[in-house]
Amino acid sequence: MLNRAGWLSVTLALALGGCGQQSTLDPHSEPARQIATLWWVMLVVSVIVFAGTCYLLVLAWWHPERTGLPLIGDRPRALDATVVAFGIAVPAVSLIALFVYANVSVAQHTEPPAPAETAMTIEVTGSQWWWQVRYPGTTAITANEIHIPVKTRVSIVTQATDVIHSFWVPQLNRKVDSLPGQPNRVEIYADEPGRYRGQCAEFCGIQHAQMGLAVYADTPERFRAWLDNMARPRRAPPTPLARKGEQVFSQQCASCHTIRGTTARGQVGPDLTHLKSRETLGALTIPNRKGYLAGWVLDPQTMKEGTKMPALDLTGPELQALVEYMERLR
Numbered sequence: 526m527l528n529r530a531g532w533l534s535v536t537l538a539l540a541l542g543g544c545g546q547q548s549t550l551d552p553h554s555e556p557a558r559q560i561a562t563l564w565w566v567m568l569v570v571s572v573i574v575f576a577g578t579c580y581l582l583v584l585a586w587w588h589p590e591r592t593g594l595p596l597i598g599d600r601p602r603a604l605d606a607t608v609v610a611f612g613i614a615v616p617a618v619s620l621i622a623l624f625v626y627a628n629v630s631v632a633q634h635t636e637p638p639a640p641a642e643t644a645m646t647i648e649v650t651g652s653q654w655w656w657q658v659r660y661p662g663t664t665a666i667t668a669n670e671i672h673i674p675v676k677t678r679v680s681i682v683t684q685a686t687d688v689i690h691s692f693w694v695p696q697l698n699r700k701v702d703s704l705p706g707q708p709n710r711v712e713i714y715a716d717e718p719g720r721y722r723g724q725c726a727e728f729c730g731i732q733h734a735q736m737g738l739a740v741y742a743d744t745p746e747r748f749r750a751w752l753d754n755m756a757r758p759r760r761a762p763p764t765p766l767a768r769k770g771e772q773v774f775s776q777q778c779a780s781c782h783t784i785r786g787t788t789a790r791g792q793v794g795p796d797l798t799h800l801k802s803r804e805t806l807g808a809l810t811i812p813n814r815k816g817y818l819a820g821w822v823l824d825p826q827t828m829k830e831g832t833k834m835p836a837l838d839l840t841g842p843e844l845q846a847l848v849e850y851m852e853r854l855r
């Protein structure tokens with residue numbers, strides 16, 4: 526049995542589960558606000574309908590011979606009228622009204638933007654189970670962590686390489702499918718600097734739940750500096766151990782990963798040129814710290830079962846050199 530502290534933490538977890546980073550009810554853009562408002566309107570209407578249904582049900586148990594409704598009364602045939610009113614008229618009117626309201630209030634604000642309408646475009650490609658992020662017009666490529674300038678309309682153009690994924694950052698806008706060979710657009714905008722968590726929203730295999738992403742809304746200056754750094758090739762490894770690490774990398778890892786400025790040009794996994802500029806590894810699965818990085822390289826399957834990166838047979842010194850090298854990819 527749970528003790529008092531146990532119950533308290535369960536209650537807190539339930540209470541806080543809906544809040545925080547990834548909630549549609551904490552919108553940070555106009556489209557997300559429209560969606561949140563629509564959700565509240567739907568909730569209120571549903572609560573009224575649900576309460577009315579419960580009332581009629583209880584009434585039918587207690588007084589099967591009476592409708593108990595003021596307008597319809599207890600005349601003969603009153604039950605037929607009740608069925609017509611609450612079985613046909615009320616549902617038809619409320620559903621049509623909600624349908625019209627939903628289309629008028631939300632659809633126009635969540636439409637895909639025309640390319641010229643937004644200040645910049647970012648290409649986001651989903652693969653099992655991570656996101657590649659490109660900034661057209663620059664050489665910047667990164668993974669899972671998308672930086673945007675704050676208070677700027679940004680077009681996301683999303684596709685997939687394998688199965689259907691879905692790009693979703695609930696605080697910034699609706700979901701949009703990421704399909705193989707069929708680019709889809711959605712606008713994102715953040716009214717405040719911050720980190721907005723997103724998630725693949727289309728079941729796509731064993732690690733679907735660990736296919737997270739994050740949008741960082743930076744001040745324009747910070748964003749510029751970040752993008753300039755991302756566009757550069759890697760800095761040359763500064764120590765002998767790191768140089769050894771680069772060699773190991775080009776032998777063991779280059780078939781799948783790119784590090785711009787080196788011979789590693791693989792396209793299977795994330796671009797690692799500025800690996801240490803990310804906060805997380807494995808699509809937000811683990812923090813990007815030395816110990817986790819070493820653990821990931823040694824045995825990614827333990828950290829993210831089924832991930833498309835195999836465990837490679839590395840010796841202790843090779844791993845050490847690799848980690849020394851990768852820790853400097855800033």
Ligand SMILES: [Cu+2]
Pocket residue numbers: 651654689690691725726727728729733736
């Ligand atoms: Cu997915």
